[in-house]
Each structure stands twice: as C-alpha cells, then as structure tokens.
Amino acid sequence: MTEITASAPATFTRPAQARRDIGIKKRYRAERRFRAYGMAAILTGLFFLFVLLWTVISNGYTAFLQTTITLPIEFSEQVIDPKNERADNPAKLMTANYPLLVRDALIKALNIDPSNRALVKQATDMVSASARTQLRDIVVNNQSVIGTTQNVALLAEGNIDSANKGQIDLNVAEANRKVKDTQLGWMKTLTETGAMTKNFNTGLFTFGASSRPEAAGIGVAAVGSLYMMLIVLVLSLPIGVCASIYLEEFAPKNKLTDLIEVNINNLAAVPSIVYGLLGLAVFINFAGMPRSAALVGGLVLTLMTLPTIIIATRAALKAVPPSIRSAALGLGASKMQTIFHHVLPLAMPGVLTGTIIGLAHALGETAPLLLIGMVAFVVDYPGSPMEPSTALPVQIYMWANEAERAFVERTSGAIMILLVFLVLMNLGAILLRRRFERRW
Amino acid sequence: MNMMSEAAVEKALDQKMTTVPYKMIGKDVSVYYGDKRALFDVNLNVRENTVTALIGPSGCGKSTFLRTLNRMNDTIDNCRVTGKITLDDGDIYDAKIDVVELRARVGMVFQKPNPFPKSIYENVTYGPKIHGLARAKAELDQIVEQSLQKAGLWNEVKDRLHEPGTGLSGGQQQRLCIARAVAVSPEVILMDEPCSALDPIATAKVEELIHELRTNFTIVIVTHSMQQAARVSQRTAMFHLGNLVEENDTDKMFTNPDDQRTQDYIMGRFG
Known part of the structure; x- marks a missing residue:
C-alpha cells in the first residue's frame, strides 16, 4: 500500500514534455465552419421550397x-x-x-x-x-x-x-x-x-377537359388518377409484400438472389419513361389492351411502384429483431407462422409507409402515361378503368401548354390540389407509422 | 414436514446423480458452420430432472451444443450437424421427426428477454395455441395462470395480464419468457445464459425459479458465471475450443475436477 502511494507521485513528476500543438482553436473553427455549411445547405433548400410554393400559390x-x-x-x-x-x-x-x-x-x-x-x-x-x-x-x-x-x-x-x-x-x-x-x-x-x-x-373540381378555361376542370382527370391508384394499390401491395417476404425470409442466399436484389435496387432508379415504353410494348401492343385506359396506366405504375415497395418492405422485415424470430421458432412455430404472426405485423408500419410513398410517387408520375396515350382530351367521366381517361399530372401538363391567362392560374391551382393530395398521403404514412410503431 | 421430505428427496437426488436416467443423449455430436467446425465429437448426456450447466470460455461451443438439442441450429443457413442426439431414445435428427413437435418437447429461453410485443396473456398463450393444446378461453386462462405461477410471476402481473409484455422489467420479462416456454409443457427447457442481461436481484429470482422448475423439467443451462453454475446445477460440463473437456457432478467439478484445464478455468487462469 505504502509502496503504491510512494510510487504514484513519481509517475507524475517525470520531466514535463512539451505538449504538441493539436490546434484546439483550429478544431473549433472547423466545427463552426461545418455547422455554417450545414445551415447554408438547409436554408438554400428552404428558400427554393418557399419560392416554389410562393409561385404556385400566388399564381394559383x-x-x-x-x-x-x-x-x-x-x-x-x-x-x-x-x-x-x-x-x-x-x-x-x-x-x-x-x-x-x-x-x-x-x-x-x-x-x-x-x-x-x-x-x-x-x-x-x-x-x-x-x-x-x-x-x-x-x-x-x-x-x-x-x-x-x-x-x-x-x-x-x-x-x-x-x-x-x-x-x-x-x-x-x-x-x-x-x-x-x-x-x-x-x-x-x-x-x-x-x-x-x-x-x-366548384367547376374546377367537377369539369373535364375543355378548350375554354372557364369550363375546364380536373374532375375527370382525378377519377382517372383514382382508378390508377386503386389498381396500383391492389396489385403492387400483395405482389411487393410476397416478393419481399420470399426474398428476405425463404430464398437461399446465393448468386442468383444477389443478382435479383441488385436488379430490384436498380429498377427503382430506372427512368419512369422507360416503364411507359414497356407498358406500350407489353400491355398495348402485345396484350392488346385499349389505349388511354386507366387500366394500362395502373399496370405501368404498378411496375414502377413495385421496386419501391419491395425495398421498403425488405428493410422493414430486416429491422425486426432476430430475437423475436428465435422466440417464435423456439416455441415450435413454423417459419410461416413466425413470419405471419410476428415478423410481418411488426414490419407493417414500414410496409405501409413504403406503399404510401410509392403510391404518392405514382400519383405524381406523368412521363410513362404520355407513352400509353393518356395525354388525352377527355371530356366525360370514365365509367370504368377500360375507358379513355387521363390523370391529374397529365392534366396539369396539358394546361401548362395553353396560353390563356385563365389556364395559367388553373395550372397552378391543379398543382396545388395535387400537392394537397401528396401531402395528405405522406401525412397518412407518418400517422400510420406513429400509430403502429412498437418498441422492443 | 412436507418441506423436510422435499429437501430430503432433493438431497437424495443430488447424492445419487449417477443413477438418474438419461433424458437426452448426445453421441459424437459435431457442428459445422460452413467449413468451420465448431464442435468436435461431443459425447454429453443430460439426466432427467436435473439441471445441467454448460460452462466454458466464449466461443467454446457451449451455446452451439445447447442449440443442437432442439435443432435451433437448423435456422442458420450453412449449419450442419453430425452425430446422434436422442430424446427418450428417439433420434431428434431423424428425417421423420417434426421439428415443431420437438420444440414443443424441448423449449428454450434466450439470453436476452424477448417477449413478443403483445400482451402478457398473449405471450403465454401463443405456444399452446399453435400446438393446439387449448382453444377454449377457460383452458387458456388456466394455462396462463399455471404457467405464470410456475414462473413465479403470477402475483406480480395477475392484474395486468392484458398489458404489453414489453412493459415489464428485465427480470420480469425473462420470467415471462420462462412462463411462455413452460406453457407448452415441455420436457426439457434449454436456457442460453438466461441471466446475462439481468441485475443481481432478478438473477437471484431466476436462479431460484430454475431450482423449482427442476422438479418438473429437465434443464440445460449455458452460463458464463461459474458461481451460477455452482449454485443452480447438479451436473456441469466444461467446453473448450469446441471440445467437451469434462462432465461431472457440480460439487466435484468445482472442488476437485479431473481435468487440469477445468481447474485452470475455474481458477480464472484463462477464459
């Protein structure tokens, strides 16, 4: 004991070494600089967002x-x-x-x-x-x-x-x-x-296409969009979820599944107009479906939305802690019981968020619809997804081509309506996530 | 009087450990993860109504061996098991054996308490439901009460059975997991370091519980704490680098082990 106390000061009294200058002031400066960059980046983003909203709202x-x-x-x-x-x-x-x-x-x-x-x-x-x-x-x-x-x-x-x-x-x-x-x-x-x-x-919400701005509205386009969203939801959610569950939980991990995974990730980045070409070739030219129909639009948008949903679902499945799987398997649950009783319910908020984001993306998509003939002057409400129809963003695109002052304000007005839809959908995604989020 | 006789029985059990029949027999068990061999021809038997502790330094294969006993290793992609393991004379790696049934007979409690993010009630009834042990509400209620009582948790949670199991404290969660395992009436319960995430008080409770469970179940427990092995088990097996070094009565193991490596490990010279 005495030895230790005696030797302790000795270690501290060794010849004082000059401390190397590690540049504390410089470090602080660098940190402040970095924070300023970050703030500048955010302010730039906010500025442009403000300009966008201001232009749209003041015009519309x-x-x-x-x-x-x-x-x-x-x-x-x-x-x-x-x-x-x-x-x-x-x-x-x-x-x-x-x-x-x-x-x-x-x-x-x-x-x-x-x-x-x-x-x-x-x-x-x-x-x-x-x-x-x-x-x-x-x-x-x-x-x-x-x-x-x-x-x-x-x-x-x-x-x-x-x-x-x-x-x-x-x-x-x-x-x-x-x-x-x-x-x-x-x-x-x-x-x-x-x-x-x-x-x-009220006519803005109920009328269809018209060459007279005062008689033009988004009603018909909104119905077309609604048909397409329903088709996308009904097709892409089950297909996407099944594909992700198989890939994530059942598929053997080998070169082939790696290749599939890489391809799915790449598909999410494929320009949407390419999907339009695909839809034109497969659904219209090969399968003989009608042009300008919401059915074809919905199918094309489904293809486009699938990668988004698969990626989100797989991430959500991966995020479920392995301990939950072990617990269920250890009790004698089969793999499918484990997935459908425990893993999928826990992954559901992520799945729904991915789906809604995918749907919102599809709702705002214009380019693939141009190729399958949905840039159409549709006056009457489509009675079924097989009838010619158009979509909200396409209607905006068509109005933007018109010269009259009254079409300019209608273009912005329709953009506002579309933005409101998108904000509502994203809000829904956030609320769902909050509501079903569980902690473990 | 009853207490006396119970203690006497326990003592008799302890003394005549070598005469207790085997519940599970592992013969030349080897495990490979891909090309890497994790267990080398382990011969280890588990005696009925006995707590068998598996000890050894990290990575020695004790958890791997434990997981072969209810085929949890099957869930790991490139894992391969050779040798023979029997449960009451039936080969558990036989192609005809259904792993679902096996896991109903050999339950498991994990290192980290992992209750389902559901209510306490649902946690306990999940096993009985999927195994078809009970359908009626009354039966399920009874199973829940019995299981929670066996796990020593009933008095603490009986008024909040429908609150989430994840809201309990760590020790309570682990006892809930034990209740969940007990609810399917297994014959063997495997415990993989069940106390490593718990504080000393919760640990003491779980150890006490293991002691009580022994009368109804055969227990195999992996532990890092040698004191725990000494406190709860009657038989101890020491693993090192994938080999079974020594298996012996716990008393002997911690006082006068046969193998020098056991002696060194217990004395804290390595591990």
Whole structure:
C-alpha cells in the first residue's frame, strides 16, 4: 500500500514534455465552419421550397374563384321549340338555339341596340360558350321552365374572368387587348347591379377537359388518377409484400438472389419513361389492351411502384429483431407462422409507409402515361378503368401548354390540389407509422 | 414436514446423480458452420430432472451444443450437424421427426428477454395455441395462470395480464419468457445464459425459479458465471475450443475436477 502511494507521485513528476500543438482553436473553427455549411445547405433548400410554393400559390389561388354573370334568361318557347314538337321529338331540345337566349338577355340587361352587331358580338363574347350546354341541361332536365324567366348564373368568359380578377394589364392599347373598353364598362355596371360576382369555383373540381378555361376542370382527370391508384394499390401491395417476404425470409442466399436484389435496387432508379415504353410494348401492343385506359396506366405504375415497395418492405422485415424470430421458432412455430404472426405485423408500419410513398410517387408520375396515350382530351367521366381517361399530372401538363391567362392560374391551382393530395398521403404514412410503431 | 421430505428427496437426488436416467443423449455430436467446425465429437448426456450447466470460455461451443438439442441450429443457413442426439431414445435428427413437435418437447429461453410485443396473456398463450393444446378461453386462462405461477410471476402481473409484455422489467420479462416456454409443457427447457442481461436481484429470482422448475423439467443451462453454475446445477460440463473437456457432478467439478484445464478455468487462469 505504502509502496503504491510512494510510487504514484513519481509517475507524475517525470520531466514535463512539451505538449504538441493539436490546434484546439483550429478544431473549433472547423466545427463552426461545418455547422455554417450545414445551415447554408438547409436554408438554400428552404428558400427554393418557399419560392416554389410562393409561385404556385400566388399564381394559383385565383383559380379557386370564378366570375359568373347572373342574367334573367327568358326561356322563350319561340326560340327553343317554335313548332311545339318536343313531345314527339325530344332531340329538338338538344339542338335549339340557346345562345340566342343569352344574347337576348344580355341585350336587355346592358341596354344595347340589337341592330348594332359589333356591340352585340362584344356583349355575347363576355359569356362563356359553355352557356349553351348549361342552358340546354336546364331545359332538358326540366321542360317546365320553357316559357318562364329564370335567373341563371352563367360562367363569364375566360378573359373577362381574368379582367375581373385584375390580371389583365389595362395600360395596353385597346386594340392589343383581349378585353375591350366597352366590355370593361359593362363589367362595371354588371358588378354594380350585382349580376357579376366572384364565387367559389366548384367547376374546377367537377369539369373535364375543355378548350375554354372557364369550363375546364380536373374532375375527370382525378377519377382517372383514382382508378390508377386503386389498381396500383391492389396489385403492387400483395405482389411487393410476397416478393419481399420470399426474398428476405425463404430464398437461399446465393448468386442468383444477389443478382435479383441488385436488379430490384436498380429498377427503382430506372427512368419512369422507360416503364411507359414497356407498358406500350407489353400491355398495348402485345396484350392488346385499349389505349388511354386507366387500366394500362395502373399496370405501368404498378411496375414502377413495385421496386419501391419491395425495398421498403425488405428493410422493414430486416429491422425486426432476430430475437423475436428465435422466440417464435423456439416455441415450435413454423417459419410461416413466425413470419405471419410476428415478423410481418411488426414490419407493417414500414410496409405501409413504403406503399404510401410509392403510391404518392405514382400519383405524381406523368412521363410513362404520355407513352400509353393518356395525354388525352377527355371530356366525360370514365365509367370504368377500360375507358379513355387521363390523370391529374397529365392534366396539369396539358394546361401548362395553353396560353390563356385563365389556364395559367388553373395550372397552378391543379398543382396545388395535387400537392394537397401528396401531402395528405405522406401525412397518412407518418400517422400510420406513429400509430403502429412498437418498441422492443 | 412436507418441506423436510422435499429437501430430503432433493438431497437424495443430488447424492445419487449417477443413477438418474438419461433424458437426452448426445453421441459424437459435431457442428459445422460452413467449413468451420465448431464442435468436435461431443459425447454429453443430460439426466432427467436435473439441471445441467454448460460452462466454458466464449466461443467454446457451449451455446452451439445447447442449440443442437432442439435443432435451433437448423435456422442458420450453412449449419450442419453430425452425430446422434436422442430424446427418450428417439433420434431428434431423424428425417421423420417434426421439428415443431420437438420444440414443443424441448423449449428454450434466450439470453436476452424477448417477449413478443403483445400482451402478457398473449405471450403465454401463443405456444399452446399453435400446438393446439387449448382453444377454449377457460383452458387458456388456466394455462396462463399455471404457467405464470410456475414462473413465479403470477402475483406480480395477475392484474395486468392484458398489458404489453414489453412493459415489464428485465427480470420480469425473462420470467415471462420462462412462463411462455413452460406453457407448452415441455420436457426439457434449454436456457442460453438466461441471466446475462439481468441485475443481481432478478438473477437471484431466476436462479431460484430454475431450482423449482427442476422438479418438473429437465434443464440445460449455458452460463458464463461459474458461481451460477455452482449454485443452480447438479451436473456441469466444461467446453473448450469446441471440445467437451469434462462432465461431472457440480460439487466435484468445482472442488476437485479431473481435468487440469477445468481447474485452470475455474481458477480464472484463462477464459
């Protein structure tokens, strides 16, 4: 004991060596520098995200409002059905001269001389040509309106809508402007009388494709997307999960399975347009499925989503601790019981997260759909996945090609709707993960 | 009086260890992991209603031997077992033997407590359910109570059977795992360092439990702690570098071993 205490100081009193300069200040500086780089990287990312959202929202929020002109329309029998033959020939109602009703209503409301053709033309140009179908639908659905006068909210024409939202530069010379000064004057009177109002644009959500921006909406495209998402979910989840379980739990570890694994990882990075080519070759040219159909789109997107789901599922299966497997096997559970009673339920949050991320990816995918003919002008809702349809991102792509100001705002509006869907799906993935996450 | 007789029986058992019949017989057991040989012709027998401790330095093959007894090595891809192991005269590596049935007869408790992330009740009933031992709720309830009682856990958890088993303390979790193994009424229970993740108090409880379980079950335990081997076992086997060095009554092993290497290991000269 005494020896130890005696020898202890000796070790500390050996000749003091000069400590090497390890550059403490430099180390701290390096750390601060690195932190600054990291902050700069994050701020750059946030800046661009902000710019993106700002551009989209500032351009697009007006798409959710639509100008309407409410006019007292006189459903004159003279115009609609002068020979009173609608009882025998209902098709007569389909071809009646409805624009004339609008013209008459406008002449009355704006106090125009009916013989001044130029002026009348300017007035009728203010109302969307979709008024024809709008009035036709009213009459066909309810023949008793004939002979009465009803207040009908007609969609304003796209340029008038833009002007009403202040999006048209009035400093431009009148000759070069889409909206003339007379029309501006009428807009003022109509607004003052309460005929011209801005309302929530329900049409954006329900209409299909149209060359007139005021009558164009994402409704039909959304249904096409919905069909495709259902097909992707129904096909890729079971196929992906089965493939991953087999590869992860049952397949022997050899060169072949290694090769398959490498290929699956590579497939996840294959440009999506290549899947479109594959779908075109296999599903349309070889299997003879219809073009532009949501079925083919869904199949192509399934192929594209599979690698994502397989990779996520395998990672989730791998993350289940081996002790759980040992416990089940040690109790005499078979391999399949072990997997389906214990491993898969524990991996489920990861599987679902992977699936939802894959679906979100598929929802936003455009390129492969271009190749299988889904860039289509689809006006009517597809009744089944076999009928021609289009998809949300494709609709955005098509609107982005249009020049009218009203299509610009609709493009951004549709992007906002798509983003909301994607955010909701990702939120769902996060909530599922939180809800089912277990600790062991 | 009852206590006395039990103690007397125990003492008699301890004294006449060599006359207790064999439950499992391992003959020339060798294990290969790929090209690497992990066990060299081990001849080791396990006696009925006895605690057999397997000791030895890390990597000596004691866990590997333990896992051959219920064919848990089958789950390792490139593992190969040669030799013969019998359970009550039946070859457990026979092609006709169903590993599911074998593991129902030879249960296992692992190093780290590994309850399923389910309720305590479900943890205990999982084994009986997959083996078809019970279907009715009443039967299952009874099995749960009996198993937890045997594992000395009943009083601690009887009011929270439907809370997750992972919420228990480490020692309680390990006893839950023992209850889970007991619930399928095995004949042999294998324990792979069951106390290495537990604190001394929990360890003492598990050791006490092993002592009690011995009356109903044959127990083989792998342990790193020689004191534990001395405390809980009647027979001890010492492994070194894949060879069985010595197998003897525990008393003799820790006082007067036959082999010099055992002596050195027990004295802490290597390992």
